[in-house]
Amino acid sequence: MSTRKARIPEQYLPVFCRELHQLVRSGIPAAEGLSLLREDETDPEVLSWLEELCKLTEEGAPLAEALTAAQAFPTYMTDMVSLAEQTGRLEDALLSLQRHYERQLRMKAEIRGAVTVPAVLLLVMIAVVILLITQVLPVFDRTFAQLGVSMGGVAAGMMRAGTALAKAGTWIAALLAVMAAAALVIGLVPDLREKFTAWFKYRHGGRGVLGQLAASRFASSMAMATASGLSMDESVELAAKLCGGAREIDEKTAKCRAAIENGDSPADALAGCGMFSNRDCRLLKLAERTGNLPETLEDLAARQEEESLRRIDRAVGAIEPAIVVITSVLAGVILLSVMLPLMGLLSGI
Numbered sequence: 001m002s003t004r005k006a007r008i009p010e011q012y013l014p015v016f017c018r019e020l021h022q023l024v025r026s027g028i029p030a031a032e033g034l035s036l037l038r039e040d041e042t043d044p045e046v047l048s049w050l051e052e053l054c055k056l057t058e059e060g061a062p063l064a065e066a067l068t069a070a071q072a073f074p075t076y077m078t079d080m081v082s083l084a085e086q087t088g089r090l091e092d093a094l095l096s097l098q099r100h101y102e103r104q105l106r107m108k109a110e111i112r113g114a115v116t117v118p119a120v121l122l123l124v125m126i127a128v129v130i131l132l133i134t135q136v137l138p139v140f141d142r143t144f145a146q147l148g149v150s151m152g153g154v155a156a157g158m159m160r161a162g163t164a165l166a167k168a169g170t171w172i173a174a175l176l177a178v179m180a181a182a183a184l185v186i187g188l189v190p191d192l193r194e195k196f197t198a199w200f201k202y203r204h205g206g207r208g209v210l211g212q213l214a215a216s217r218f219a220s221s222m223a224m225a226t227a228s229g230l231s232m233d234e235s236v237e238l239a240a241k242l243c244g245g246a247r248e249i250d251e252k253t254a255k256c257r258a259a260i261e262n263g264d265s266p267a268d269a270l271a272g273c274g275m276f277s278n279r280d281c282r283l284l285k286l287a288e289r290t291g292n293l294p295e296t297l298e299d300l301a302a303r304q305e306e307e308s309l310r311r312i313d314r315a316v317g318a319i320e321p322a323i324v325v326i327t328s329v330l331a332g333v334i335l336l337s338v339m340l341p342l343m344g345l346l347s348g349i
Helices: 010-026 029-039 044-058 063-070 075-089 092-147 154-169 168-188 189-203 208-226 234-242 246-261 266-273 280-289 293-348
Strands: none
Touching: 010 029, 010 092, 029 044, 044 063, 063 075, 075 092, 075 208, 075 234, 092 154, 092 208, 092 293, 154 293, 168 189, 189 208, 208 234, 208 246, 208 293, 234 246, 234 266, 246 266, 266 280, 280 293
């Protein structure tokens, strides 16, 4: 049993998949090719798992088994390589993995760039609103009380909320500290991080964008398996393993397998499981009649992933305007609630 190795940096994943693809394409054995990569590597962390891969492949272990034993690679990658070795499509799988991780890196970079500014803006606006309701409004309230004028109901309600917030400040700070400490522990302890990730994936991995990404992986795996000559039952079983772990996705893949076992056509089984839209299901049925099911599944996988990226872009793009509108309305309501009584007082004078 090998000890836990450092995880491969995510930015190196597409590069490594490309290197493996070139080695497989040129016909160089895995052990020899990995030795070539090791000779040119200078990063100590990369060398730690390259050494492990070289040792295992030199002992005769398949590439997928070596990748799994190194404990440095994502499960999706090791499962895809394992499936590719079983079906004889390792070269295609490595190229597909390279493109997949390149899209993942691009998506993460876009999200980070798009979320950073709104997050900072949100914190600033929250701080401004808290300052107004906890510090500024009480001053105006006392001043108006001395002059025999009361603030509007909205401002008074916000001021009471601010008073309660100020009294509970210690408890809120303690709660935030506990939450931050828990998140830090989960992030630093690999076993806890894996358990939390598995729990989150099981509860939420089949919905929204995560569900669409899972469907993309399912279609890509099905395309590889069916193109390699595996039966539909075997293809669904292998694909379900790659994209499983989420409750809703597992239910859909189980429904698809049951339909195939009952004699339904592959396209009908895929359409009936609820994994894809009606438009995609019609396309799958047409592909089955024309004998282009593997190519159509691969195209469907790419479109599903691209659509999920567009959904993320749209959601992130809507965050900043929403923050500006909400906080501006709150600040405007507070100021109007203060200024209207003041204007009435000045007009009376």
